[in-house]
Amino acid sequence: MLTANTKIDNNLIVGKVEPRIFGTLVEQLGRGIYGGLYDPKSSFADEDGFRKDVLKLVKELGITTVRWPGGNFVSGYRWEDGVGPQDLRPRRLDLAWHSTETNKFGLHEMEHWLKKAGNLELMLALNMDTRGLQSALDLLEYANIPGGTKLSDERIANGEKEPFNIRLFCLGNEMDGKWQLGHLDAIEYAKKINRVAAGMRQIEPDLELIGCGSSNHGMKTFGEWEDTLMKYAYDEIDLLSCHAYYHTDPGELDTFLGSAADMDRFISEIVSCIDAAKALAKSKHIVNISFDEWNVWYQGSEPSRVPEGIDNWPVAPHLLEDVYSVTDAVVVGDFLITLLKHADRVKAASIAQLVNVIGPIMAPENAEAYRQTTFYPFAETARLAKNGKVLKEISNIPNLENKKYGTISMVDSVSVQCKDGSLAIFAVNRSIKDSISYQICLPEKENYSNILSAMTLHDKDPLAKNTVNNPNRVVLKNNESIRLNKEANMIAINLPEDSWTVINIK
Ligand code: AHR
Numbered sequence: 136m137l138t139a140n141t142k143i144d145n146n147l148i149v150g151k152v153e154p155r156i157f158g159t160l161v162e163q164l165g166r167g168i169y170g171g172l173y174d175p176k177s178s179f180a181d182e183d184g185f186r187k188d189v190l191k192l193v194k195e196l197g198i199t200t201v202r203w204p205g206g207n208f209v210s211g212y213r214w215e216d217g218v219g220p221q222d223l224r225p226r227r228l229d230l231a232w233h234s235t236e237t238n239k240f241g242l243h244e245m246e247h248w249l250k251k252a253g254n255l256e257l258m259l260a261l262n263m264d265t266r267g268l269q270s271a272l273d274l275l276e277y278a279n280i281p282g283g284t285k286l287s288d289e290r291i292a293n294g295e296k297e298p299f300n301i302r303l304f305c306l307g308n309e310m311d312g313k314w315q316l317g318h319l320d321a322i323e324y325a326k327k328i329n330r331v332a333a334g335m336r337q338i339e340p341d342l343e344l345i346g347c348g349s350s351n352h353g354m355k356t357f358g359e360w361e362d363t364l365m366k367y368a369y370d371e372i373d374l375l376s377c378h379a380y381y382h383t384d385p386g387e388l389d390t391f392l393g394s395a396a397d398m399d400r401f402i403s404e405i406v407s408c409i410d411a412a413k414a415l416a417k418s419k420h421i422v423n424i425s426f427d428e429w430n431v432w433y434q435g436s437e438p439s440r441v442p443e444g445i446d447n448w449p450v451a452p453h454l455l456e457d458v459y460s461v462t463d464a465v466v467v468g469d470f471l472i473t474l475l476k477h478a479d480r481v482k483a484a485s486i487a488q489l490v491n492v493i494g495p496i497m498a499p500e501n502a503e504a505y506r507q508t509t510f511y512p513f514a515e516t517a518r519l520a521k522n523g524k525v526l527k528e529i530s531n532i533p534n535l536e537n538k539k540y541g542t543i544s545m546v547d548s549v550s551v552q553c554k555d556g557s558l559a560i561f562a563v564n565r566s567i568k569d570s571i572s573y574q575i576c577l578p579e580k581e582n583y584s585n586i587l588s589a590m591t592l593h594d595k596d597p598l599a600k601n602t603v604n605n606p607n608r609v610v611l612k613n614n615e616s617i618r619l620n621k622e623a624n625m626i627a628i629n630l631p632e633d634s635w636t637v638i639n640i641k
Contacts, residue, residue: 136629137571139532139546143558145578147527150478152551157517158200158258160428160487163208163240164232165454171490171498172248173240179503185248188504192496193252193489196510197517202258202305202427202485203245207231209308210264210316214274217241218293228448230316233441235448242278246299256303258345258427258483261331263307263324264317268331271304275338303343303483305427306331309350309378311360321360325367332371345425345483346372351379352401358408365412370420374483377405378428381466388462388597389567392633393537395469395547398429402477424477426484429470431463431509432493455492458602459507461594461609461633467495468512468592468635469563475516475549478525486513497603505606508599511592512561515611515637519559523551526578535565546573546630557587557641564630567597577624577640585641586626589617593634611637 161167170177175184204212208231216225216238224238249255259278261271273286278299280287287298309315310324319327324347332344346364349357361375379398383391402424409422432455441452459467467486474481486509490496495510533545548562558578564571577583591614599609614636616629630636 137533137545137569138574139530139571140574140576141528141530141532141548142576143550143560143578144527144529145552145581149476149525149527150480152475152478152520152523152525153482154199154521155256155483156474156478156481157197157513157521158202158427158483158485159198159489160202160206160485161489162206162492163204163212163229163236164206164488165456165492166451166498167488167490167492167494168240169237169451170500171492171494173244183247183251185251186498186504189490189496189498190252192504192506192510196495196514197521198252198255198489199517199521200256200258200303200483200485201245201249202260205231205260205308206487207308207315209260209262212262213266214242214270218243218277218289232454233443233448234452235450237450242299243293243295246295257299257301258303258305258485259301260305260308263310263327263331264315264319267327268334271331272334272338275335279339303345304335305345305347305376307347310347311354311356312350321356321363322367325364328364328368328371332368343373344371345374345376345427348375348377348405352397358404361405361408362412365409365422366415369412369416369418369422372422374423374425375405375409377401377424377426379426380428380430380432380434380487382431382433383462387538388633390538390540391462391466392565392567393535393540393543394466395473395563396537396540396543398470398473399476402426402473402481406480423480423482426474426481428485428487430487430493431457431459431466433457456497457493458600459509460598460600461508461592462597464508464512464592464609465563465633465635467509468516468561469547469565471512471516472547472549472561472563475520475525475551475561499603502603505601505603507601508592508609511611512635515590516561519553519637519639520551522554523559526550526552533571546571548573553639557639558583560638562630562636564632564634566632568632570629570631573628573630575626577626579624581624582621583619583624583640584621586617586619587639587641589614589628589636589638591631591634591636593631597633
């Protein structure tokens with residue numbers, strides 16, 4: 136059998152795992168909100184119309200931050216439409232998804248839902264496309280000023296005495312994308328950032344602002360876009376966004392399993408752009424990364440847009456409802472490993488999205504919500520790694536030749552000193568055909584004596600999925616092969632081909 140070796144050094148800390156790494160995007164899109172989070176007519180709804188079964192799974196998933204209301208949707212959004220008495224709110228065309236937005240769910244509903252989901256943080260995306268400075272200032276006054284002004288008093292009249300105190304804002308979404316309503320070129324966008332950020336900070340100087348990086352690693356302007364933005368707006372931005380989606384083509388599972396290698400390079404390249412700009416600007420300010428859209432997404436192979444037509448603007452249509460395989464979940468687990476390995480610079484991230492729309496949770500109309508395969512690596516990583524410290528690993532691992540991503544490591548792994556003092560190791564075997572024995576040399580001077588858990592996500596059918604009729608087809612299973620050698624301070628575990636594993640020891 137093949138062997139991979141890793142030595143974990145707990146003297147070398149890569150970075151703290153910010154809870155914000157376990158965020159999500161919830162967009163006004165398809166059945167993400169209407170039918171997902173909010174469905175007053177559902178038998179699963181609580182007194183506020185929120186689905187209780189979904190709330191329960193969101194808590195189990197370990198979500199921390201919610202990016203809202205988009206996504207592409209935000210580029211045409213008027214936040215005022217979503218406040219005030221529900222029956223007076225306007226219906227509007229949503230050009231991003233060719234749908235009708237009823238505005239029954241707006242800022243107050245989102246804030247209320249966030250509280251119920253465990254006091255989650257809002258990452259509020261602003262419309263920088265068809266709108267800009269004035270609407271951002273109005274929103275800030277409405278949401279964050281305690282009272283005594285027109286807009287803050289309107290919030291109070293709308294039922295919310297206490298300010299929402301929103302700290303984290305996205306300055307638009309995918310501003311370089313031609314598909315984005317009102318997209319801008321890099322210089323126009325940098326100028327807009329400077330004006331909007333300066334205005335917002337006249338109200339609250341300590342807001343955290345996220346600038347849009349390239350829409351994806353493959354954009355023609357990737358690098359140049361970041362360069363321009365950093366050159367003209369470096370000091371206004373606290374975090375620069377990255378977005379990345381991956382999928383497999385038929386018969387290409389082995390290639391797909393290497394997707395996180397691309398995410399890894401993407402992050403390193405963005406860090407280089409940021410730091411080059413910092414050096415040139417002679418700035419002390421540090422810009423970090425918000426990887427605020429990432430996931431597997433089978434773009435184009437599912438209804439991803441309503442067929443166009445002047446009279447065809449449905450409300451909450453079935454869109455982007457990808458059903459994930461066990462291999463998709465292995466790749467998602469690898470994305471999380473990659474984000475953790477960059478814990479020194481990735482300070483926020485959002486799996487896109489949460490419910491029904493390319494989400495780890497499915498909420499069928501007439502059945503209880505269930506966990507997609509991708510739910511498991513996310514929930515376990517969030518449970519163990521949140522607020523932990525990523526430790527340095529020195530590894531000797533066989534390589535794979537990947538058709539798309541070149542030479543990549545067969546095993547990808549990361550170790551985290553957990554908040555409770557235990558050690559968590561997350562590992563992926565990226566080979567589609569070979570299992571591997573993973574030998575881990577544990578940190579010195581620690582006497583690990585107890586395996587708390589060792590679980591693997593794997594299935595002999597790499598395309599096995601959870602469905603409404605068989606929601607537990609794919610679950611995490613104990614990995615019985617694990618051996619702890621206390622004298623040698625080592626563990627050995629078998630990682631089956633195409634698998635994601637989590638080990639927790641104390
Ligand atoms: O998550 C789906 C879409 O992907 C988002 O609306 C957009 O930001 C990205 O292109």
